[in-house]
Amino acid sequence: MLENITFANPEFFWLLLLLPLAVVWHIYKRKDQVASLKIPSIVGFSNEGFLPKLKPLLFLMRLVALAFIVIAMARPQTEDISTRTKTTKGIDIVMAIDVSSSMLARDLKPNRLAALKDVAAKFIKERPNDRIGLVAYAGEGYTKTPITSDKAIVLSALREITYGQLNDGTAIGMGLATAVNRLKESKSASKIIILLTDGVNNGGFIEPQTAADLAVEFGIKTYTIGLGTNGNTLTPIAYNADGSFRYGMRKVEIDEALLKDIAKVTGGKYFRATDNQKLEAIYEEINKLEKTEIEEFKYYKYEEKFRSWVFLAGGLLLLEWILRNSLFRSFI
Numbered sequence: 001m002l003e004n005i006t007f008a009n010p011e012f013f014w015l016l017l018l019l020p021l022a023v024v025w026h027i028y029k030r031k032d033q034v035a036s037l038k039i040p041s042i043v044g045f046s047n048e049g050f051l052p053k054l055k056p057l058l059f060l061m062r063l064v065a066l067a068f069i070v071i072a073m074a075r076p077q078t079e080d081i082s083t084r085t086k087t088t089k090g091i092d093i094v095m096a097i098d099v100s101s102s103m104l105a106r107d108l109k110p111n112r113l114a115a116l117k118d119v120a121a122k123f124i125k126e127r128p129n130d131r132i133g134l135v136a137y138a139g140e141g142y143t144k145t146p147i148t149s150d151k152a153i154v155l156s157a158l159r160e161i162t163y164g165q166l167n168d169g170t171a172i173g174m175g176l177a178t179a180v181n182r183l184k185e186s187k188s189a190s191k192i193i194i195l196l197t198d199g200v201n202n203g204g205f206i207e208p209q210t211a212a213d214l215a216v217e218f219g220i221k222t223y224t225i226g227l228g229t230n231g232n233t234l235t236p237i238a239y240n241a242d243g244s245f246r247y248g249m250r251k252v253e254i255d256e257a258l259l260k261d262i263a264k265v266t267g268g269k270y271f272r273a274t275d276n277q278k279l280e281a282i283y284e285e286i287n288k289l290e291k292t293e294i295e296e297f298k299y300y301k302y303e304e305k306f307r308s309w310v311f312l313a314g315g316l317l318l319l320e321w322i323l324r325n326s327l328f329r330s331f332i
Contacts, residue, residue: 005305008075015070019063055328061320068313072306080301089293091130092147092188094179095120098197098227099163100138100170104245105198107233107252108276112198115276116227117158123283124154129292133182136161139169139203141178147186171204172197172255176211176222176262184218191220192290195262198227200255212262222266223286224259228252229274 007013097116108115124132132154133147145157172195179193193215201208215222233252236245256272263270269289273279 012073065316072309076305096195105235107229137175139167141174169203170199172201173206173208174204226254
């Protein structure tokens with residue numbers, strides 16, 4: 001009966017310490033109330049009846065009733081807690097992903113694009129209260145999915161991103177401008193772009209600096225990530241007869257000055273990821289930097305349980321009174 005029960009007034013349990021004192025008092029008073037009679041013989045007297053032996057139960061019933069009353073005074077109750085969360089400052093995020101052939105380089109395992117997709121998927125799952133969109137770019141840029149709160153759609157679109165869907169090249173300006181276009185109408189209090197590339201701008205008809213200025217105009221912060229090791233790495237250099245890539249060693253070239261400038265003018269930050277672990281650490285840092293404000297409301301519903309203890313106590317006291325004045329009347 002006490003399972004999952006809390007007590008509003010637990011201090012009343014101290015009254016239970018009075019019950020042992022009541023037992024001592026009862027024993028002492030019973031000795032004073034018992035009369036004695038000296039006789040030469042007890043032949044003809046019988047004290048082996050069943051009811052006299054049960055008489056102490058009356059006092060026990062009264063003690064139990066008092067204990068129930070103390071429990072009722074402590075106000076046992078059940079507590080039902082319901083929680084509702086409200087996003088007070090959501091963030092709209094567009095991830096602009098380079099899908100040029102160099103993203104198949106193997107300095108990250110198994111390659112740059114696959115490593116990025118794994119880390120990006122984890123990042124998306126850890127932003128349940130934000131809207132996220134995807135932009136893919138190479139020699140041109142396009143929207144893979146507009147900003148949405150449906151993470152299943154975003155994750156599915158991320159899995160579908162592969163090399164070969166666009167003309168090859170690295171049009172950083174196009175990728176950034178396409179991401180800005182997705183966010184410019186957003187009413188969110190905070191708008192950010194995470195732009196990743198592993199090369200140097202060499203295509204498109206929008207200059208990266210122009211796209212960065214557009215981001216500033218629409219209040220969009222941009223985090224830029226340069227992906228690739230320092231030095232040389234195995235990179236696709238030509239096609240084989242069967243359509244697969246032939247790999248060769250090639251120097252990693254990333255326009256870090258450009259990426260730093262984009263991040264600086266938009267209020268973001270530049271990162272360099274030279275391996276899988278650093279790439280994951282970068283997304284974890286962005287995740288910490290861009291916090292979504294959430295209010296949590298808790299509703300408490302209490303259901304009082306003292307009434308059943310009062311009824312039990314009353315029932316015991318009534319039964320004790322009835323027995324005392326009926327079956328046990330001649331023994332008191």
